[in-house]
Amino acid sequence: MLQFSKFKVTIILGIILLGIIFSAPNLVPRDKLDSLPGWVPKTVISLGLDLQGGSHLLYEVDTSKFLNERLDSVVNDIRDKLTKGTTKFGYLNLGAANGVVSLTLRDPGQAEAARPLLQQATTDMDLQIGSDGKVTAQYTEETLRRLKAQLIEQSIEVIRKRIDQTGTKEPTIIRQGEDRIVVQLPGVKDPEHIKSIIGTTAKMTFHMVDEAAEVSGQPSPTDMVVKVRNPKSDGAAQLIVQKVPLLQGQNLTDAQQSFEGGGQPVVAFKFDSIGAKKFGQATAQNVGKRFAIVLDNEIITAPVIKDAILGGSGIISGSFTVQSASDLALLLRAGALPxxxxxxxxxxxxxxLGADSIEAGKKACLIAIVLIVVAMFALYGLFGLFANIALVLNAILILAGLSALGATLTFPGIAGLVLTLGMAVDANVLILERVREEMRHGRSPVTxxxxxYREAQATIIDANVTHIIATLFLFEFGSGPIKGFAITLLIGVVTSFFTSVYVTRLMTSVWLRRSRPKLLPL
Known part of the structure; x- marks a missing residue:
């Protein structure tokens, strides 16, 4: 147990060296760290919301509106399939209410012929067709749970993209419950601007203006009336546009704030290949007509198509300031909230408050280390000194692990660090007490x-495995600060096992070979 090959010694010393290298950036000021060569590790531990201050926001996702929009889409799909195919089917009272899509076929005898078309339009829905021609479709509970989960995950991803583009560092964005999202923004003291960025749906669509309906003032069932944002004094406050969009915002690949010839801020956008093709075809077929760019149920602009736009790019003009145009471009790049x-x-x-927490954490760590060092040295002498050196290396390795992961340190994380330092010497206590017992039985120092080390190792492994299992459960089922505590504890369990078993054993082996004592100073 006390024999170490050169390879093992190299591995142990290499791990310690890597720990020092990865933990060192935490001691270097940020400006000096940025000036160092690119190969130097620069990832440091970030302070969480409770340590450096910032903003905590709890959002509720409107799942009901999302599901209603999906049902409206199903209604439109059913209308198209029943009326635009080679075989047309008459129906009455097509609509969606209370989570159910319903209609009545004029001829109940066509029910089986219409079934394949209805099934295509109501994918993932429970479709029922009665003998009287009554048709109903609704989502099952399992499908609803899946759709809501997808909605929350998609919303989190969009929020993350938007916050990342604002330059906010180390945000925490997690799901809470069934339909809520927690957003924590360390260092952000005034969250109003970011709230406006996060909360804007940014759903952009392109619609043709229904000129005939504009003249008559009577929208058809396939039209919708949309408010115009910031209408000019001689312009309409609303326009009638076709419900089905020519194109949607998910085909956008880029958007940037730019300027028109007169210096007016605009948003320049670019479509992907599919969007460029659709946009080119739509503008070619509607030269001389108006199309409306709709953002969150408001028309930003409704220009006349003068020529086919075949390049897949264009500009959005309106009453923009530089900031509002920049914000809109950011939202379009990040994608629309679902x-x-x-x-x-x-x-x-x-x-x-964060400074107080940091100071309290420093004091707690310092007091814990001092008491442990004094107790170990008083109880075990030289071997207590070896355990104390391993304790310091353990703290360095924990900092290195947190830094390498880019972890965010919270106050519960500090508690996990203090707890880990206290647990770090447990293995040494088990080993040294076992050595004392063996000495009482007349064994030689080396034996x-x-x-x-041999007899205590199984116990140490068992204890650490149980700690790891408990920590994994905390990480899996906890959230926010609990996860921070679990990560610190998990790293600490691994590093304390390494330092307590391997590092102290290496120091002990070197001392025994050099001093060859007849009695152990225990």
Whole structure:
């Protein structure tokens, strides 16, 4: 147990060296760190919301509106399939209410012929067709849960993209419950601008203006009336456009704030290949007509198509400022939210409170280390000194692990660090007490030390495995601060096992070979 090959020694020393390298950036000021060569590790531990202050936002996702929009889409799909195929089917009272799409076939005898078309339009829905021609379709509970889960995950991804583009570092964005999202923004003292960025749905669509309906003032069932944002004094406050969009915002690949010839801020956009083809075809077929660019149920602009736009790019003009044009471009790049968000809780954590937490954490760690060092040295002498050196290396390795992961340190994380440091010497206590027992049985120093490490190792492994299992459950089922505590504890369990078993054993082996004592100073 006390024999180490050169390869093992190299591995142990290499791990310690890597720990020092990855933990060192935390001691270097950010400006100096950025000036170092690119190969130097620069990832540091970020302070969480409770340590450096910032904003805490709790959003509720409007799942009901999202599901209603899906049902409306199903209604439109059913209308198209029943009326635009080679065989047409008459129907009455097509619509969606209370989560159910329903209609009545004029001829119940056509029910089986219409079934394949209805099944295509109601994918993932429970379709029922009665003998009287009554048709109903609704989502099952399992499908609803899956759709809601997808909605939340998609919303989190869009929020993350938007926040990343604002330059906010280390945000925490997690799901809470069935339909809520927690957003924590460390260092952000005034979240109003970011709230406006997060909360804007940014759903962009392109619709043709129904000129005939505009003249008559009577929209058809396939039209919708949309408000015009910032209408000119001689312009209409609303326009009638076709419900089915020519194109949707998901075909956008880029959007940037730019300027027109007169210096007016605009948003320049570009479509992907599919969007460019659709946009080119739509503009070629509608030269001389108006099309409306609709953002979140408001028309930004409704220009006349003068020529076919075949390049897959264009500009959005309106009453923009440089900031509003830049924000819109950011939203379009990040993508549209699939559903509306509502802020139901907002908190701002001051930097003073975070500073108090950091100071308390420093004191707790310092007191814990001092007491452990004194106790180990008093109880075990030289071998207590070896355990204390391993304790310091353990703290360095924990910092290195957190830095390498780019982890965010919270106050519960500090608690996990203190707990880990206290647990780090447990293995050494088990080993050294076992060595004392072997010495009482008359074993030689080398034999007693080998027996102590060998017999205690199984117990140490069992204890660490149980800690890891408990920590994994905390990480899997916890959220926010609990995850931070679990990550710190998990890294600490692994590093403490390494330092307590391998590092102290290496130091002990080197000391025994050099001093060859007749008795152990225990």
């Amino acid at each position: 559903a509306d968000l509502t802020v139901i809780e907002e908190r701002t954590v001051g930097a003073d 007693a030390m080998e027996a102590g």
